[in-house]
Amino acid sequence: MSSDPWGRVDETGTVYVRTADGEKVVGSWQAGSPEEALAYFERKYEGLVVEIGLLEKRVKTTDLSSKDALTAIEHLREQVDAHHAVGDLDALRARLDKLVELVDKRREERKAQRARQSDDARHAKEALVVEAEELARSDQWRAAGERLRALVDTWKGLPRLDRKSDDELWHRFSHARSAFSKRRKQHFAQLDAQREEARRTKERLVAEAESLSNSTDWGPTAARYRDLMTEWKAAGRAQREHEEDLWNRFRGAQDVFFAARSSVFAERDAEQAENLKLKEELAGEAEKLLPITDLKASRAAFRALNERWEAIGHVPRDARPKVEGRMHAVERALQEAEEAEWRRTNPEARARAAGLTGQLQAAVDKLKGQIEQARAQGNTAKAEKLERELEGRQALLDQALKGLQEFGG
Template identity: 90%
Template sequence: MSSDPWGRVDETGTVYVRTADGEQVVGSWQAGSPEEALAYFERKYEGLVVEIGLLEKRVRTTDLSAKDAQAAIDHLREQVDAHHAVGDLDALRGRLDKLVATVEARREERKQQRARQSDEARKAKEDLVVEAEQLAQSDQWRAAGERLRALVDTWKGLPRLDRKSDDELWHRFSHARSAFSKRRKAHFAQLDAQREEARRTKERLVAEAEALSDSTDWGPTAARYRELMAEWKAAGRAQREHEDDLWNRFRGAQDVFFAARSSVFAERDAEQSENLKLKEELAEEAEKLLPITDLKAARAAFRSVNERWEAIGHVPRDARPKVEGRMHAVERAIQEAEEAEWRRTNPEARARAEGLTGQLQAAVDKLKAQIEQARAQGNNARADKLEKELEGRQALLDQALKGLQEFGG
């Protein structure tokens, strides 16, 4: 009989292994010595040790699934429980039990990880749906369209959820994209209609602008061109392929008209500048009549100047007030001289002036006599009062005398 710490061989060749539950039969050995029998079954044990060690490493360092790991553990446990090896089988069972606990912990960890990933994917998809629904109301057609396409790529890169949740979120996401596409299509259809209407309006404006281009009715035509320009701006833009051509025709028609008007106005300005020189010379000639000493000669000379003035055409508008003002000043001086002459030669006015002067002179003489009398009587208070009254009457008399001089008297 042969033995070691974990097993023995009896006289009949039966091999036993020692366990916590007592000895268990490993097998029988008839081919050689008991030592060879123990060595054979010890090698079986070492093979199990190696296999368990490899499995522990795979579980620890690879992404071996819990299902495959458990199957490998069960297979090794069957071999250990079969007692076909000599060694510390209880230790191997303990290692397998620890490995089961490790696999279960890994299974739970992966379950929680998948749950977190699922929650993150759900949150990410819900965020995509919310953003897509907001973009569906946007009028920033290009930017919103590009962003929606980017959201689709992001969605494709996210894990799938459970079918019900994934389908519901995708339905909302797809509906938002469809709503945006429908609004964008309607917008551009309306824009096309507006541009077509703008094209028709601008073709009408171009036709009228071209018809007016050879007009010589400068003021009203220029005003109409301003109205046409306002209508052009209000019409909006036509299609790109028409807008530039229509604008070139419209602008070209205006250029023809305004170039012709500028040419005519340049000639007119030159003529008016020459007219201004002539009128300034006449104004200078009229101013030489001042001051007026011979009213009749001044009146005749001014009439001659004025007739020549009226024969001259327009002058530049900004120079008109000054040159006309010079003529008006001479004209007013002649009128004032005529009024003075009339007052001087008017018999009725002269008689009224002489009558007033006589009345004032009599009143002054009377006041002087009264003052002398008051002084002689010693009534100085009355004399002072009368002198003040005399001052007022004397001033009126002086003024009347001055007016009477205008009549040559």
């Protein structure tokens, strides 16, 4: 009989293995020595050890499914329970039990992970739906359209939820995209209609602009071109393929008109500059008449200068006030000299002035007497009132006396 710590072979060739529940028959060996029998079944044990070790590694390091892992464990457990090996079978059972616990733990972890992933996917898809519904109301057509396409790609990369939840969220997401597409289509259809209307309007404006390009009615035509430009800006943009050509025609017609006007105005400006020079010379001659000493001669000289002035054409508008003001100053000096002469030689006016002066002098003298009388009587209030009245009469008297002096006496 042969034995080792985990098994033995009796005299009949029966091989036993020792377990916690006592010895179990492993098998019968008749072909060789007992040592060879134990060695054979020990090798079978080592084979089980290797298989269990490999399975432990697969469970710990790969994504082996729980179902496949438990099937493999059960297969190994059947081999261990069959007692066809010599070794510490109880230790192998304990390793298999721990391996089952590990598989169960990994299964729960994966279940929790899948739940978290599903929850994350739900939140991610809900966020995509909310953003899509916001974009559906946007008028930023290009940016919103590109963003919606990116959201679709993001959606495709997310895990599916349960069918009901996934379908509900996808319905909202798809509806938002459809609503945006519908609004964008309506917008561009309306924009096309507006651009077509703008094209028709601008073609009319171009036709009128071209019809005015050869006009020589400078002021009204320039004003009309300004109105046409205002209408052009208000019309909006036409289609891209028409806008540039219409603008070139519109601008070209204006350029023809304004170039012709500029040429004419340049000639006019040169003529007016020469006129200004002549009028400045005449103004200088007129200013030499001042101060007026010989009214008759000055009047005749100014009349001759004014006739020459009127024969000269227009001067530049910005220079007109200054040069005309110089002539007007001489003319006012002549008028003032004439008025002074008239007053000095008018006997009726002199008589009226003298009469008025006499009346005022009498009124002043009378007031002075009343003031003295009031003060003598001690009536101060009356005296002060009369003095104020006297001040007014005295001022009128002084003015009348000055006027009387202009008549020579």
